[in-house]
Amino acid sequence: MVYSPMFYNSIQVLLLCSLAFLSDVAFADPPYEICSSSSHANGSAFENNLKNLLLSLPSNASISKSYNASYGDDPDKVYGLYMCLDYISSESCQNCIATARMDIVKLCPEAEEAVVWEEECQLRYSNRNFFGKLNISENIGKDNMQNISEPEKFESAVNEILYNITEKAAFSPSANMYATREGPFEDKTIYALVQCTKDLSAANCSTCLKSAMTDIPGCCYASIGARILTPSCYLRYEFYPFYEGATGPADPSTSNSKGHNSGKKTRMIAGIVAAAGLAITFFSICIFCVMKNKSEKGANGIISHLIELNNFSQREDKGFDLQNFQVRNDRKVEEFSYIDLDSLCLATRNFSDSNKLGQGGFGPVYKGILTDGQEVAVKRLSTFSDQGTEEFINEVQVIMKLQHKNLVRLLGFCVDGEEKLLVYEFMPNGSLDAILFDPMQGAQLDWSKRLNIISGVAKGILYLHEDSRLKIIHRDLKTSNVLLDHHMNPKISDFGMARIFAGSEGEASTITIVGTYGYMAPEYAMEGYYSIKSDVFAFGVLLLEIISGKRNAGFYQSKQAPSLLAYAWHLRNEGKGLDFMDPLLADSCNHHQFLEYMHIGLLCVQEDAYDRPTMSSVVLMLQSESATLSQPERPPFFLGRFNDIVSYEPDREQHSVNGLTISKVVPR
Structure with a gap:
């Protein structure tokens, strides 16, 4: 009998909890550390630079609770950063960093990169510049x-x-x-x-x-x-107030005590060790039975929903075994294959961290190699997200209807117990944002490649809006959802938030706003109204990001230009549009063409949705060198800060930051 990975995870969790109860070693107090396997030589220039950097940190901690600095010159330059928890005093911060400085050297001797966490602060250094770069791979x-x-x-x-x-x-x-x-x-x-x-x-x-x-x-x-x-x-x-400013007394019974009496602990361990084995076995069986029953019900519900959405009214005729979600007689659900969990575990080396490509809003994505040698990307939906099932259904039902060279292809899917997985074609160059906004990798994208990406994304969105059997609004178009193949050709991905419009429906509203700060149209972010013009706005933001090499989110130039859109608007009005150009394009860019694309981008991000062009007009403007362009109205300069906004509907708990609207699928 083959059990799902969730079963083994449950057993592992239970074993860890039991071991923690029997021994205080499993849950040691800080410091905690991560040390790189690469090392520097004793007495090297890097080691001297590291010593000087670490020596300077405690004095800075008396002034600032967060600080980053570098020391030395390349290739032996050292980059360092510390962070004290905001509630502690400056004196406590200084003491904590002084302790961390000694611990990081002791715990990670000769490491080229290291992080150490104390009770109230953390310290990090590296031989590479990590400032401003997100790291979630070593949690x-x-x-x-x-x-x-x-x-x-x-x-x-x-x-x-x-x-x-x-x-x-x-x-x-x-x-x-x-x-x-x-x-x-x-x-x-x-x-x-x-x-x-x-x-x-x-x-x-x-x-x-x-x-x-x-x-x-x-x-x-x-x-x-x-x-x-x-x-x-x-x-x-x-369960106790561990930070300054919290209200209520600490509860010693629930806190991690640091002063246990060793004799009392020894007697407690002796009293429970005999029963531990039986208890673990008993609780494991109970948990497995409960989870198995819940998983089967969850899987059956997903299958039923997918069948209903695709007009499979008679499950028996289509050959579904809901118990195991196996397709009898080698049938497929529409044109897409069901891939069993064992195959995906093998393909991803049991979802190894070394195969992890990234972390999406609903769960991690892994690289896999199927038994036939095909490379795939496996999206594994997080089991704790209430929205996971809805997102899974939405993505399958949307993508199974679509076929376009600028949309990522869904190769298969899997439902097994609590596991819900989507299998896509593998895109070797990853997401556009990872290359575009990297000072080194951005040079790979010369002007012609960026034009090809802009054109490809525009055609993909046009297909969704007008040329497919269904009218689809993506609702989360952004650089991280544009993937690049071997030749840097773009493909739009992540349709979990997509909205399918029926018939002549043109606009809809929702109280559950989804999307990403910097890409949401103002009428959607402020009032919940969305239409095809919402995607046009997001495309305009993406276009301006591509030609400037700058992110809209977090951009601030001055009071006159508080966003990337405002910056582009002011430069164009002042006749300085070329100042908006990514410096990496200086040798490859056609200046006249650049200004035209900047103009098109500003047309797409106009504040009034009515003024924005449709995607069919955008594609024509991008393809024509002699098109007469209307003058753009001002973009929304002050959108506020929105990012995956949560809306709580009455009498309905929401635990995912990604809301979802699914409508009945009606072909056009």
Whole structure:
């Protein structure tokens, strides 16, 4: 009998919890560290630069709780950063960094890169410039020794608190990338804290904290307290007020005590060790039975929904076995294949971290190689997200209808217990944002390649709006959702938030706003109205980002140009449009063509949706060198800060930051 990975994860969690109860070694107090395997030589220039950098940090900590600096010259230059938790005093920060400076050398001797976390601060250094760059690939989870009796209810309460303070920390200027919150749970209080390093943009801070949240179920399921430590941000929650400013007395019974009596602990261990084996076995069987029953019901619901959406009214005629979601008689669901979980585990080396391509809003994406040698990207939906099932159904039902060279291809999908996976064609050059906004890699994208990307994305959106059997609004078009193949050809991905319009329907509204700060049209961000012109706005932002090499999110030039759109508008009005050009394009760009594309981008981001062109007009403008362009009206300069906004509907709990609207599929 083959059990799903979720079963083994449950067993592993239970074993870890039991071992923690039997031994205090499993949950040691700080410091915690990550040390690179690469090392520097004793007495080298790098080591001397590192010593000088580390020596300078404590004195700076007495002035600032967040600081980054470099020391020396390339190739032996050292980059360093520290972050103290915002609530501690300057003196405590200085003492913490002084301790961290000694610990990082002791714990990571000769390492070229290292991070160390103390109780109230963290310190990081590297031989590479990491300032402003998000790192969520080395997260560490630490959980409390005690577990809660109602884990799902507790997890829901924790998620709600964390989502709120994540948005506040990232996007509230007064929060300064730090936020705390308290919330009730039964007769107790949950205390939560999040903080990002100050070198990050608001969008990256939000991404980092959301990634940390997705790690909680894997490391700390049912634990009454947890810390997620990442090089770029910090997350923690407990049942006692561990930070200054929290209200309510500390509860010693729920905290991680640092002064245990060793004799008492020895007697406790002796008393429970005999029963531990039987208890673990019993609880494992119970959890497995409950999860198996729940998983089968969840899988059946997904299948039923997919069948209904695709007019499969008679499941027996189509050959579905809902028990295992196997397709009898080698049939397929429409033209897409079901791929079993064992094959995907083998393809991704059991979802190894070394195969991880990135972290999306609903879960991680892994590179895989199928048995026939085909490279694929496997999107694994997070099991803790309430929106995961809806997003899965939406993405399958949308993409299975689409065929276009500028849209990513869905090769197959899998539902097995709690696991929901989507299998796409593999795009070797990754996402556009990873190359475009990197000072080194951006040089790969000369003017002709950028024109090809702009044209390809425009044609892909035009296909969605007008040329496919369905009228589809993507609703989350952005650089990270544009993938690049071997030849840098673009393909639009991630249709989890797409909206299918029926018949002649032209505009809709929702109280659950989804999308990404910097790309949302003002009428959508402010009032919830969306139409094809919402995608046109996002395309305009993307076009301006591509030709300038700058992100719209987090951009600030001056009071006159508080956003990238405003900056482009002012430069064009002053006759200085070429100043908007990415310096990397200086040797390859046609100046006249650049100004035309900048003009088209500004037409797409006009404040009034009625003034924006349709995508068919945009494609014509991009293809014609002699087209007469109308004068653009001003773009929205002050959009506020929106990023994956949460809306709470009455009598309905929402625990995912990505809302979703699904309408009935009606062919045009």
